[in-house]
Amino acid sequence: MTQQLDLNQKNSGNGPHRLLEKVNDFAIRFATVNGTGSASANNLLLKAMFRMGVPVSGKNLFPSNIQGLPTWYEIRINGSGFTSRANIFDLVVAMNSQTYETDIASVRRGGYLIYDSSWFIPPGLVRDDINFLGVPFSELFAEEFPESRERILMRNIGYAGVVAAAVTMDLDVISELLDETYSSNERIRNSNHRALELGYNYAMENLDCPLPIRLERMDKNSGKILIDGNTATALGCVYAGATVAAWYPITPATSVAENFTKLCSKYRTEKVTLEDGTTEMRNNFIVLQAEDELAALGMVVGASWAGARAFTSTSGPGISLMNEILGLAYYTEIPAVIIDVQRTGPSTGMPTRVQQADILECAYASHGDTKHILLFPADPEECFRFTVQAFDMAEHFQTPVIVLSDLDIGMNDWVVDRLDWDDNYKWDRGRVLSAEELEAIPKFYRYADEDADFVTPRTLPGVSTKGAYFNRGSGHDRLGGYTESPEGYTQVVDRLAKKHKAAANYIPKSAVSLKDGARFGVITIGSCEAAVKEAIDRLDKDGLPLDYLRVCGFPFPDEVKSFIDSHEMIAVVEQNRDAQLRSLLILETESPPAQFRSVLSYGGFPISADDVATGLLNELKD
């Protein structure tokens, strides 16, 4: 204990390395043990900061494990709206002695480390250029919460209280959140309030609060929500009218199907009267937990063939299995929506870490000549919009559409514009002939009579014998018959290639921002956006103006090629080792490889603005 007190006195926050005052511009890292309930405390702080109107982001760096391993949560606060992941932290809350070494190393010079001073910090780990703020969490909470499980949980709320005091948060906002969260359980609510105050009061009385890193209310979050991508994606599936979901549990996509189920239970059940006069709740949806991902996509294809809007959600390993059915759906022209929440590969890889490494696999999935339509959302708001669009495009073009989200977007909470819905939305079911339409034509041929988008009409089982055809993954001609003839075969696959090209006109417009005098362009994708925009802003201030384009889907719309052509050099920023987006751009826009540079981040943590700025500078300096 004495040693700890010494430590506190030495680094009371007023030492020589005290940080300059930073208002609404700092980063906090929480180091805890997984399975101890720290997520509630971290989310509580994030949401309270969001409610204070300050741009904020939260990144959960969790292990592929249920209980007992180190886990981190990072919050970045930035009044200018730059909230990509930080690499170094102004404040670290070190609640896990196993990771003291890394945690202490992750504090910015002059920054703060909050730790449990009930225990010793090994002297070898003590840095004299940061401030150690000891709080005897174990002692404090042992007295207040004698029951062990509650003590563990409440200790987390306790550190939330300490942080609230340290960075000048509005305690009322946090209290109100606790009231909302635990409105139906008074006992838990009271425990949470007690824990919060215990931490807060201890910090106010014993630490040098407030620290120079401070939160101040702003009004940047009106019209915004704090939501994770998987919830938004599931909402997209509900709003697009999907009735069949088939899936296999996999991190980080599981919460898409689970949220879809939850939302459907809320919005899609109906009281029906049965034959015997009794009433029962019935579902206007079905969720099938398949035996594997291959089967999950098989079910989607079966459901789409029969006429339903159907989808599956998965991650890279699932896409690997789905290749076979992707080829079938592509060649037989059956719609399918696949949500790929990407994680780190190859193989099992790092299931709880992020990458954008399924780009090439998805673009050309399956054996034979195949090309798929891909959509690349950058945040939860786009997850919602692009998912709805994926269903429209899949049915319009009668082909699989893959929405490439990732773990960072899917599982972390993002501050985004409120999701909007137009009640005049008309779903595009594509060319599906009704019994009446079939009556009006002399004869139906499945792969003839293409329209301007090279799409041919299809029919559904159960409608009319006149529309009956044999759907086959084997060689078929434009009439739908089996073929082994070169002409019959090529006619169909050539049309498929044109159909894929035509889809470029339906891909969401690329996000573009141009700077005066920029010679070089930066192209990026998905969740890299925040880090790239921040890096470009920084480099611009340093005298290197760069143009920016984020691709929103594949096949690439024309503006992508024009952007490439109008710059001397293009740097492609993405989160995989092999520069997959760069390869796809070179292949599909037929641009010279020498025109491209790469900035890559693929260690599994979300990309940071520092990584991007350093990378761009290295690649693009004269």
Add this chain to the structure above:
Amino acid sequence: MPSIRKPLIPLAPHPTNALGLTVRDYEGAMSTLCAGCGHDSITAALVQTFFELDTPPEMIAKLSGIGCSSKTPTYFVSGAHGFNSVHGRMPPIVTGANAANRNNLYIGISGDGDSLSIGTGHFVHAIRKNVNMVYIIENNGVYGLTKGQFSPTADVGSTTKRGVPNEVPPIDPVELALSLGASFVARSFSGDKKQLIPILKAAIEHHGFAMIDVISPCIQFNNHQGSTKSYKYIREHELNEIDSVFLRSSSQIMAELPTDSRVSVTMHDGSLIAFRTLPENYDPRNRTAAMNYIHEAKAKGEVPTGLLYVESEQPDIHDLNRTTSKPLINLPLEKLCPGKKELDRFQESFV
């Protein structure tokens, strides 16, 4: 698969069924299988069955995987939608199709390699989900299209055409299905239309997964001396003690219910299966009895056939999921999309 349109030869007027259709209306393209293939007899039995049941052709959805058996959906009911999918994957395709539109009649045609090797995982899970469908395994013990390799149903000691014996124990789809809790399990022989047609009718009316293992000899690669799936071997070893008839309507039940009926099972839709002959102490509603009977027969080297087990009230995929009684494909967007107001309300918990 190559297919040849059947020549339209005007013959004497065919009898018509209640829909005014003839047997010809339930036929498909000409079979391109080998002359004498057991699969063609199964196709013929299916045609006869649909005709006699007055099934509207457009309500039939016929799906298959890959292999000789999986070619056969082309050869029946050309007015029905067909789906020749990929090897072993027919069960999930049907599962999805059935989930989307519960009103169609789903006929899955598979083979022993398709169902019990590459697609075993799917086969067993379609049983567990009790997908409402007829699942026919055209079982010949070999891979025909790739010219005669053993399939997983080849018995130990049976040989290839060249005399090489199989040493790996087989999977029996009947025992597998029974152990998984399948609600309708039958075995038949492609050479016995009289037995197969009533089983097919009952399977079609069955509410849930109806599995029929039909021993269907491969004339090219597995009809030789060392085969246990040849016409000769099955004729000599078949244990055909269970005789069932299917009676569809109440009037048919009244008129045709055999006086010697030992056990009868009322189906979900009110039709009836009457068992006229049964082995001693056998109850086709008793799973354990069925399993024991099969074990004992097999130990004696016999191949028991017939409708071995039926449980007509097991909840199917839609009962289990409490799906609405309407096909999901018929629900309009207004019923599916909660609308802007609700989206705004929902987002209140995200601010």
